[in-house]
Amino acid sequence: MFVKSLDLLNFRNYETLSIEFDPGTNILCGSNAQGKTNILEAIYLAGTTKSHRGSKDRDMIRIGADESHIRMDTDRRGVGYRIDVHLKKGKGKGYAVGGVPLRKAADLYGFASIVFFSPEDLNIIKNGPSGRRRFLDLTLCGIDRVYMSDLSSYMRCLGQRNALLKEISFRSERISELDVWDVQLALYGKKITERRGRFIRDFSVTAAEKHLVLSGGKEKLELLYEPNAPEGDFEDLLLAGRDNDIRMRSTGTGPHRDDMAILANGMDLRPYGSQGQQRTAALSMKLAEIETILSEKNEMPVLLLDDVLSELDRDRQDALLAAIDRTQTIITCTGMDESVRERLKADRVFMVADGRAEAVSAPEAGAEEQTT
Numbered sequence: 258m259f260v261k262s263l264d265l266l267n268f269r270n271y272e273t274l275s276i277e278f279d280p281g282t283n284i285l286c287g288s289n290a291q292g293k294t295n296i297l298e299a300i301y302l303a304g305t306t307k308s309h310r311g312s313k314d315r316d317m318i319r320i321g322a323d324e325s326h327i328r329m330d331t332d333r334r335g336v337g338y339r340i341d342v343h344l345k346k347g348k349g350k351g352y353a354v355g356g357v358p359l360r361k362a363a364d365l366y367g368f369a370s371i372v373f374f375s376p377e378d379l380n381i382i383k384n385g386p387s388g389r390r391r392f393l394d395l396t397l398c399g400i401d402r403v404y405m406s407d408l409s410s411y412m413r414c415l416g417q418r419n420a421l422l423k424e425i426s427f428r429s430e431r432i433s434e435l436d437v438w439d440v441q442l443a444l445y446g447k448k449i450t451e452r453r454g455r456f457i458r459d460f461s462v463t464a465a466e467k468h469l470v471l472s473g474g475k476e477k478l479e480l481l482y483e484p485n486a487p488e489g490d491f492e493d494l495l496l497a498g499r500d501n502d503i504r505m506r507s508t509g510t511g512p513h514r515d516d517m518a519i520l521a522n523g524m525d526l527r528p529y530g531s532q533g534q535q536r537t538a539a540l541s542m543k544l545a546e547i548e549t550i551l552s553e554k555n556e557m558p559v560l561l562l563d564d565v566l567s568e569l570d571r572d573r574q575d576a577l578l579a580a581i582d583r584t585q586t587i588i589t590c591t592g593m594d595e596s597v598r599e600r601l602k603a604d605r606v607f608m609v610a611d612g613r614a615e616a617v618s619a620p621e622a623g624a625e626e627q628t629t
């Protein structure tokens with residue numbers, strides 16, 4: 258699939274924006290804070306219902322406006338789709354495909370496949386577990402609509418249970434109500450744990466293949482699931498942790514506390530990996546994500562690369578450029594060094610400045626960059 262065009266109204270720093278993409282390689286150039294990442298965020302949101310950085314709806318609506326609208330036109334195997342997203346202050350998102358409103362966000366599944374790659378993704382191993390959970394969730398939501406719907410049910414139950422825990426601290430008679438939420442939480446929590454476990458087993462194999470190549474045949478990568486509450490024990494652990502949860506006024510047990518170990522030749526890269534090993538493994542995981550979508554959905558995802566090429570050395574750039582060659586890519590950069598420009602064939606270049614994006618011909622953009 259590919260993104261044909263994007264139209265924004267009151268999204269982030271854009272009052273209005275209308276942009277048409279090439280099915281090949283697109284580059285968004287511009288100084289910092291001009292709105293490059295915001296364009297990628299809008300595409301990702303329209304394609305997946307989620308912000309890659311987990312932003313709240315109200316933060317994405319342009320300051321001073323009450324609602325925001327994204328329209329994205331895509332082409333999927335020769336068929337055109339129009340996706341509309343409507344953000345309103347204090348309300349849930351509204352989605353429509355081809356003008357027909359969707360009942361729930363998970364119904365958007367199947368209309369777009371998108372992979373977002375940012376410099377933060379390169380730190381996924383170095384940083385804490387929340388980034389790894391985010392990676393798991395975004396990837397799984399991209400290939401499994403049931404997971405997407407279970408995850409949102411789980412998060413809703415978790416929110417309700419936490420609200421009740423806060424209530425209980427000054428109305429202890431409501432403790433009995435916890436039973437109901439525990440049953441629900443365990444129901445969805447087990448599904449999530451089971452699916453994550455199954456996913457990581459398969460994904461580990463794909464990531465290991467990528468990593469073996471990237472490490473010059475030296476490192477065997479392995480991903481291991483670290484569930485906070487193994488499926489069979491969920492209810493028991495929840496009950497055992499209840500007193501503590503009431504004291505802490507939040508739920509300490511469940512997949513929202515999961516983690517994943519990333520090992521190279523048996524060594525846990527989280528505490529022990531060198532910066533280079535950690536980044537190579539992170540890139541392997543990202544390339545494996547592309548591969549997973551390709552095999553699960555039988556189509557190459559659109560790649561959104563946010564300032565990531567400049568973060569990689571030449572060999573790692575080459576590995577990523579090989580993936581770019583096979584699909585539509587939208588790349589942001591503040592400038593691009595000569596060696597990257599030579600190897601990257603840009604089909605369309607936009608200059609982004611102050612909430613506007615203008616298409617320029619590729620050589621012009623090159624000249625512009627040389628002077629900066």
Ligand SMILES: Nc1ncnc2c1ncn2[C@@H]1O[C@H](COP(=O)(O)OP(=O)(O)O)[C@@H](O)[C@H]1O
Nearest residue numbers: 269270289290291292293294295316318319320
């Ligand atoms: N809700 C919003 N309303 C208006 N401006 C916003 C909003 N959210 C972010 N911005 C502005 O968007 C700009 C950052 O855009 P971004 O896409 O991150 O820039 P970059 O080109 O560096 O990727 C900043 O100037 C920021 O103030």
Ligand SMILES: [Mg+2]
Nearest residue numbers: 293294563564
């Ligand atoms: Mg940016």
